[in-house]
Amino acid sequence: MSxxxxxxxxxxIPSAARLAPSVLSGIASGFSAIALLACSAWLIARAAEQPPVLYLSVAVVGVRAFALGRAVFRYLERLTGHDASFRQLAAIRTGVFERMLPVAPDGLATARRGDLLARFVDDVDELQNVPLRVVQPLVSAVIVLVAAIVGVALLAPASAFAVLACLVVGIGLTLLAQSFASARAQRELAPLRGDLQAAVLEHVQSVDVLVAFDAADGSRARIERLGDRLARATRSRVMAAGAASAAMTAIGGFAVAGSLAAAAPLLEDGRIGGPVFAVLALVPLAIAEVAAAIPLAATAWRQARTSAARVESAVPQQVPAGVPVPPETPVDPPSGAAPPAISLRGVQASWPALRELDGDPERGVTGSDAPPAASGTALVHVDLDLAPGECALLRGPSGAGKTTLAHVLVRFLDYAGSYRLGGVEASALDPDALRRIVGLVEQRPWLFDESVRQNLLFARDAATDDELLDALDRVGLREWVEARGGLDARVGERGSLVSGGQAQRIALARATLAGFPVLVLDEPTANVDAAQAGALMHDLVTAARSAGRTVLVISHAPVDDRLVDRTIGIDDGRLDGRMTA
Structure with missing residues (x-):
């Protein structure tokens, strides 16, 4: 294992102090189960001899106490174990998210969203089984089994040896059979679950394109194949678990037979009585029940190992080349409310390299999670100056480097050369501090499945409703929001309940609330039909230029020259900064 x-x-695995109550409760529950059967066997056999009731009173109380103790301690074991495990899961999930932040979004651009979600949710959830079904059951079972074998040995050493031999041989053969029968299925279960979730998400998000190109049937067929493979792996795992349980039941029967065979001579010689013989006959059943946790722990361990590797590999261990790293001693950003001057000299940039994965034709990918990105440098040599309060239009064909430049400006991508913000080199600033100065409204703005109010409050959580409505008014959405019932109107998952133009306006209102002195609008009309693109561009640029902001509009579509101060051309990662017609 890596x-x-x-x-x-x-x-x-939780700390020893946090896991100890669960382990101790498990030990007490195991002891209660064995003691209950031993006490019951002794009581029944001794009562058949019709002694005075006084001789049976302790055993009667013991049966009641161990019966209650078994249930109570079992409940405490599950309660304390799940509490410790869930607290640990929260720490793991927080840690994974914290590791994502320095590399997002461009360091995760090649990850399939569905698979990443499966790793972040399902595979992290699978790790709860490490303390719940591996560590705690194994520790409790081993301690209880050792004590039980020793207790049997005090009554009949030969019976203890027979029970121990049956347990060792039976558990060993069960683990070996499990490994052959379901090890592969258990290793594939988590990756298949991620592949299926990724395929479903890709299908749902792209269903309109798939239908338009008559590819929906093929996408559904791939989902069905992945579902069949996941079902087969799940059946294999369940069948192996059922076989292991049956095997442990059989082991209990063999242990009873071995214990009886070893104890019979002692009974014939009068060295033990009938009640003790009854204890030696039934206790191996309880011992086998406790020992059944060992094969189940092995199954949970194999699944947890696969999920742990997937969770760990969800985020690169090191920040990929091309993704900025915060400086050890960042300098203070430019101060003041006025937009800082922006100066780029000889800037070069490229996208992070794709991470290689094992190819699988059923996943629809071979060698990587996404189609290969263009090789080489996306920005070759960029010289650009943006004066405070200026509005410039950056035009160029698709793939010319427009979005790459936008991501460099907000420090999603690292760069070579010089990028100065108010006279301060951007690489000397903390990227988070720079992003409070330079804001980006993306081509497809992210809207959460919440109300308009909540989508705006992400920018400034202390904003009042009047401030939110004023921001919407500046982007031409106030009347639309009020017509839908106000700020509590829902926008749907990823803005499914609003049009492309309305999504852009909400995103710009959010950026306006954040108060970015510099705004980059990346293809704001890309998802709007041509008839409405001109009006939308006019409203967005006018709103963005309010309060004297510096604005860089990125678009391959024509823009009214009256909206911008100058137009800059870019092609093949190069721009000259000259005015174009």
Missing amino acids: ERGSVMLRAA
Whole structure:
């Protein structure tokens, strides 16, 4: 197993102090189960001899106490174990998210969203089984089994040896059979679950394009194939678990037979009585029940190892080349409310390299999670000056480097050369501090499945309703929002309940609330039909230029020259900064 997966497995185990109550409760529950059967067997056999009731009173109380104790301690075991495990899961999920932040979004651009979600949710959830079904059951079972074998040995050493031999041989054969029968299915279960979730998400998000190109049937067929493979893997795992349970039941029967065979001579010689013989006959059943946790722990361990490796590999261990790293001692950003001057000299940039994955034809990818990006440098040599309060239009064909430049300006991508913001080199600033100065409204703005109010409050959580409505008014959406019932109107998942133009206006209102001195509008009319693109561009640029902001509009579509101060051309990662017609 990789070292990275081992680190994640260790992180899934709570501290000894937090896990101890669950382990102790498990030990007490196991002891109660064995003691209950032993006490019951002794009581029944001894009562058949019709002694005075006084001789049976302790056993009667013991049966009641161990019956209650078994249930109570079992409940405490599950309660304390799940509490410790869930607290640990929260720490793991927070840690994964914190590792995502420095590389997002461009360092994760090649990750399939559905698979990444499966790793972040399902695979992290699978790690709860490390303390719940591996560590705690194994520790409790081993301690209880050792004590039980020793207790049997005090009554009949030969019976203890027979029970121990049956357990060792039976558990060993069960683990070996499990490994052959379901190890592969258990390793494939988590990746298949991620592949299926990714395929479903890709299908749902692209269903209109798939239908338009008559490819929906092929996409559904791929989902069905992945579903069949996941179902087969799940059946294999369940069948192996059922076989293991049946095997442990059989082991209990063999242990009873072995214990009886070893204890019979002692009974014939009068060295033990009938009640003790009854205890030696029934206790192996309880011992086998406790031992059944060991094969189940092995199954959970194999699944947890796969999930741990997937969680660890969800985010690169090191920040990929091309993604900015915060400086050790960042300098203070430019101060003041006025927009800072922007100066780029000889800027070069490229997108992070794709991470290679194992190819799988059923996943629809071979060698990587996404189609290969263009090789080489996306920005070759960029010289650009933006004066405070200026509005410039950057035009160029698709693939010319427009979005790459936008991501460099907000420090999603690293750069070579010089990029100065108010006279301060951008690489000397903390990227988060720079993003409070330079804001980006993307081609497809992200809207959450919440109300308009909540989507705006992400920018400034202390904003009042009047401030939110004023921001919407500046982008021409106030009347539309009021007609839909006000700020509580829902926008749907990723803005499914609003048009492309309305989504852009909401995103710009959010950027306006954030108060960015510099705004970059990346293809704001890309998802709007041509008849409305001109009016939308006019409203967006006019709103963006309010309060004297510096604005860079990126568009391959024509823009009214009256809206911008100058137009800059870009092609093949190069621009000259000269005015174009």
